[in-house]
Amino acid sequence: MNLNRTGKAALVLALVAVVGMAFRVSWNALRDVASAIGADATAATLYPFVVDGLMALALVAALVLADDDRRFALRVLGTYTLASLVLNYVHGLVPELHGASVDWGRLADWNPANYALVLLATSLPVGSIYFGSDLVAKVLHHRPAPIPTPTANAEESTETTMKRSTADLPESTPEPITATVVRMPDPVAVDFTKSTLPLKPVPVIAPVVAPVVASIEKRAVAAESTPARRATGRVPEVARSARPRRTAAQLLNEARTATADWPDAKMTAEGIRRTLRTSPVNARTLRDTLLAERAAKAA
Template sequence: MSTYSEERRADRVADAEQRRIDQAAAAERRAERERAADERAARLRDQKRAERDAARKARGTRLAELGASLTAGNVYRKGTLVLVGASALGSLPAQVLHFVGISPMLLPLPLAIEGAAWVMAAGVAYADERGLPGWVRWFLRLLVVAAAGFAASINYTYGVHLAGLSASDAHAAGVGLAAVTLLGPLLFEIRQWVTNLSGRSGDAEDKAARLHDRKRRRQHRAVSRLADRLVSAAPHGGLSFEDAFAHAWEIETGTSTPGMSPKLHRRAARSLAALTEAQHPRHESRWFGRRSSRALPQGRSVDAPTPSESADTSTNRSMADLRKSTRPTLPVSLPVPVVIDLPKPLKPSAVRTAAAASPRPRSVTGRVPDIARSRRPARTADQLLDEARSATADWPDRDLTAEGIRKAVHTSPAKARVLRDTLRAERTAAPDEAAA
């Protein structure tokens, strides 16, 4: 009995567990279905939202394109074509009625006349596009005027002779038909003219480039002509005008720098020399000599150069040497000019004797020509150094100055400064070698 009860209890527990498992599985399946339905609804919402956004963007794009198409240029071009079509529709029926009233066999004539005017007008546009000679365009324009004028005369005659109208109304109808016949080709020709002008004008950069090209050709005619010759001599497309102009400039002026010429190079060299002279002025004792001369009317100044020294230091030097400024390597302290006031005249210094017939040497007041200069053998740097060593062998260090060396060996101030530095270096190195 107990065994049966236990089996029944176990069966009930097993059934309850199975029902619980089945309910859990059913709940899971139901949740899966609901989740799938939610995902499907979310996808549908996203798809509808994307479609609405795409439609909104498409409308915005169409409106933007419409706004972009409503520019002044597009309105003018498309509006002109609409007016041309309206003029053709207004003039062609009158011609057809006129010729058909004469004979039905003349029906192709208005089509040929009106078509000839429009075909020739299109030929003008094609000639402009292909860059054909000007006489071709004017010949086509003459044909347009002839065809449109003949059609206008026919329409005027037809409008004047319309039945049932007063004289003023008939005249107005004839003038209107003739005007609308001529208006179409005239508007088309003006449209083509404006299009060509706008295409040639371009943007601001193109305008600036054309202005620069015209200015360059006007200001440098010879170089531009030579550049054109070089371009025409080269194969087609083998040489650009810019390269040819640069080469022509070098041929004409001798320099590869655009805009420069020999005259401008000379001006640049003079300006550079003047700037160097202004920034580093040369300190010489000629002003001190002049002031001493004015203070000593009966004798010469203490530091005044002799005629031979002046001739050697100024007249025998080129203008480039006069402008050249050499900065000393060691600082130089120049004496302050002092006016000497002597109570009694100085003893006249010995002067060179000259023949009675020889004129008194005159100081140089300007640049002496090369043919009038006294030639003296040029000395090398070593010879100048030897002479300076001999002349300054017994000089103390304080007297070893560039001005003293210049007077002793009769050389230029620049070379005297170099000799001074060399001699000072030698005297400085001599004690060091003896100590070693």
């Protein structure tokens, strides 16, 4: 059942009232414990806010933070809740705390238990300073995760569909064409000596079997051959034209000839590389050699 705005407001007000009354009950016990460990009237009055107030701060931080920060806030909340429960329990077991007639720094008759309770009561304010500052820093630096919109989901699904791989279609291979040989009927032998009709010259019929077979074979070869594809990508080393490689002596001679009238300021590796069309490593070597030769001549 969904609550309307009025119902939610009433529920929040009731929760605040219950928490306020519970804090008032706990405040009485924590104030008496603070007085027993040596706190003055003002410090004893503020002591419950240190313990129960940090519990409220840790609860709010747990609602805002996420992942590891949220687990840290829940651990702080659980620790201070358990500490407040122990001190309230001690307040109920020691009646002298109600009238402030207990000895200073005495919360239990057994010394080990008394030392542990005094350590717990005195360490809670210091822990509130440390854990409270850490929780506030985590809340201020927290960046909530963005809520995905329906448009973003639609674009993502469209992109996924576009990037989905599809099976390659098999290439259809043309069926081979079977050449049909046309067989001419065998000639019939006729005895013209017994015929009474006048003889007429018989026209010679050229054979047509060979041209028909040749044309059929040509079409079959054309159908089986695949069209040539354009060469794409990098040309292999074998297909490249052989380029003569110059030796170091040849490069040095060409460099001397090309840079004979160059001043020293113009004698750079880049200029030599462009002039001789060589690699940067060879250009730097030639530059150093030529400069050394000029220096030797000048000396």
